[in-house]
Amino acid sequence: MNRKKLILPSLAIAALLGLAGCTSSGGDSAANEVAADATPVEGGTLTYFANTEPPVWDGQRIPSLNANSINSSIFDTLIAQDEDGTYKPGLATDWEISEDGLTYTFTLRDDVTFHDGTPFNAEVLKQNIDRPINEPDLATVSNGIVETEVVDEYTLAVKLGRQNAGLIHAFSTPHWPIYSGKVLTEHTPAELAASPELSIGTGAFKVKEYSKGAKLVLERNEDYNWAPETWDHQGAAYLDEVTIQFVPETQARIGAITSGQADAIDQVPPLNIPEVEGAGLQVLEKDNTGTPYYVALNPNLAPFDDKNVRLAFREAIDIDGLLDGVYAGVYDKAWSTTLPGTPPEGAFDETLVDSWGYDADAAVELLEEAGYTEVDDEGYRVKDGERLTLNWYVDSLYQQTDQRQQLGEAIASSLKDVGFEVIRTPFDTAAYGVELAKGEHHLADSSRGFADVGTSVFPFTTIAIPSSNGGSGINYGLLSDPTIDEAYATISSSLDPAERIEAAKVAQNRIIDEGFAVPVYVPKKIVGTTDEVHGWKFDAVGYTDSFYDVWLQQ
Template sequence: MTLRQAPWAPTALAAVVVLALTGCGGAASAQPDEADTFVFATGKDISCLDPHVNGDMPQASLAANYLDSLVSQDKDGKIHPWLAEAWEVSEDGLTYTFTVRDDVYFTDGTKFTAEAVKANLDHMVDPDTQSGTAGGYLKPYESTEVINETTARVTLNRPYAAFLEVLAQPFLGIESPTALKRPQAENCISPVGTGPYKIVDYIPQSKVSLVRNEDYNSAPPFAQHEGPAHIKNLEWLIVPEDSTRYGLLRAGQVDALDLMPSVHFAEAEADKKVQLVLQDRPGNPTNLMLNTTRAPFDDIKVRKAFLHSVYVEAGINSVYFGTVTKAGGPLASTTGFYSPDFENAYLPDPAEADRLLDEAGWTGRDEQGYRTKDGKRLTVVLPYTPAAWPTAHAALVTQIQASAKQRGFDVRIENQDFASSSEKYNNFDYDLRAGYWNTNTADVLRIVFSTEYMKSAGFVPNGSGFSNKEFDRIVNEALATDDPDIRAGLYYRAQQIVSENALQLPLYNQTSQLALRQDRFANLTLEPSLSLPYIYDVTAVNAS
């Protein structure tokens, strides 16, 4: 059985669909029941468990199960109370006054108060935290004043219409202020939250062990029950190799996994014991970013020629077997204010690619068939970390390399470790950069393409190095208004500018692809803000 979760965005193309596939049977009846252990296998390692530090999706996936957020977001994009019971926004949009719950405790015994709000927001923007994601979202943050134990007044330096939306993400989950006072290395291995589970052990590159928070009383509105989680122990295994991870699921050694390998989709869909939970994520799709700060991609004609040179859809179909959806514009289709008008802006067009390269002066050919100009080969370098990507992604990149060669591009894929590629990314020492940015707001356009985000806070979000005054003005105006029609017009123009300037090669929408042993467990869902695995509601199956 395949369960396609409803996306949060009201403009999304997908809907809730349960596909009764050939060979699939219904799950056994599920009754809320305490089970001893739920084993979840993920494909990517987590260098630091604290999602405030750096900020990658594996951190957020785990954090969704031991941290609560100030506010929650539903599948339609609406914001609801969570740890914050209520809030007021000043007329100028610069002040948010939160009233927080007075009956919640962190799992280290610290009481959750307005002081925790201040400690967390300050921690996220502290340069020492190196918070590329949470800190990046909070660039408008100025300060927090603790009015009393249950009231925190947050001041921004400019209007920020996406503020509540980003606060709903696990990246900005609330941690114990007591724990945050520890050295970062210590907090990285044992962050403390108010959530349904608490971390009890972490073996890097192996597993994270969590145990149920027996005093949990702060379930979000999107949860299916209240009180402690149904499952007592949660084992979060790190299994990078795709076939090994899937093999553990088939053998019953793990109960669920993410990054479901595309080569095994058909087999899983036909297995009565397995349920697939699928959902495209909002934000900036998986892409190859073009570095405009140096040759050859400082020439827009060369950038456009590159985009017209490659066969993305054919490559996706051959390595992902229809398990991901092609992206063509700067926003995933599940993102608010997404427009489909830019999906087909750069279809494969060898003749147009040749024309543009000729106009750009790359008219020569060397003995290997690569384009040349003034005796120099048309070379583009892609620093690449295979461990950070699914096997299918690496295969897709190789296919892009081959198709670009036909037009005369020498795409050099330089495999290296994460630290080496990060250093190059932070110094614009590349021509192509593989990436994506999952977030629940169209403000991702500002984060990924505006001048403001060309500096590193642990990571440089604007990997293209694009700097455009009109674009910067538009995306900031979109944050200064709550009028959806005005925001729609502004974000349309922002998408248009990105597309016209050929800043990235969109590949496919990021997606949550989970597989669950439905003969043993049920109710594995996705939290709505980023479509991440949510274990709190999982129940043991009473086979009948």
């Protein structure tokens, strides 16, 4: 079977204006195309091998795409985002925005119940949306919500301290899981984060069984009858159950699907695509939006306090050659810290394509201008008796994604050619942000999927710098730059598409011109499935949106 590459349209900027009748996530998949004339069948268990277990299950706490791809089947969103980028009703049937852009009033469905049988209403939604007000370490505090007011049983007003052009989009993502009020009342935030058994939402599937480090079993919510119109059917999901096994070993996942032990596997490595296709299986792809996989440089610490050294570092990396070697050219090189297709349309600055690249000779010249004129007996550059050594901190969990450990080691090794010594130090996810906040690192890598340009600029703002007591910030380079902060202020507040696009381009050019980060590749979701799997969907970010429309050919 030929490999299908999924291409979903960019989000329309009209969505960001918050016009009533706007919605959600979803998009046609290759599996849908294959089964265009087939009739969906109810029943069966889908066995899905995921590459990692989410480190945290609470979407508000850590914006983990691994968690999102599971939580989107357990939790409904307030708003839904359609494949054309517009927003439509989810748990909210309608919404209005005040003239000053500071008050959002949501009218809610009156026929929804949680998995525990308790009703969904404005009081419960208030509990959920008040969480970042009461828990300042949540990732969602950046949305600027300061107060919520229950207008009546099914109407909630959300008040902001500043305009937030991306709020409607934020409410359309699994970053805002809407928990049962009973769960929020009876359990601590730490408990929500630790186990999906407390992930009690209103979604098409509910948690049946969980074995930490091994698997999660979801079962169909038989009462589900409030799917957004963005989906392909109404009523309960087709599948009886979904068994998600956490299998970080690539060959174990490949072996499972080729042997019939799995119906679908996550994160097929590019070098394994021929093997999967050769077994007669489907390979489904979707490029991510948001930020690429990039390496952030810490400009507060020598030698990266010198712009020449930062630029030399970037020029010394043969990204094209490394991508060919590690990924067989399946991943495209990234030219900016904002990915193509990230909404609003046009936010990615196309003038940055081919504006920089590998030039070892230029890198050497820049290093010599910075005073690194000597080379020691091991081939490393030296200045004032100090070797040009860089400390690269890595999150050990995410190094399993996309063979990033192999790629990182290849980058570090290649940098020796121009005289950089790179030392990679792994940390577990819990300690990673705290260690970065100490400011003792030179390099840290990341990627962040999100279908709005604000999230591709936020990781480079002062307000996103990790704190020493929690480390939850995502500005891994500890960058504080007035030009970028000013651009982000416009991006996050303006409802004018042209203003947001222009500000996004200012930020992208500043990051590239100053060498604050090195974009490496465009991440993509690559899923392998058997021919019996139909209805697979990806969201606008490029990750599995839900198992709701998935069905198995009997």
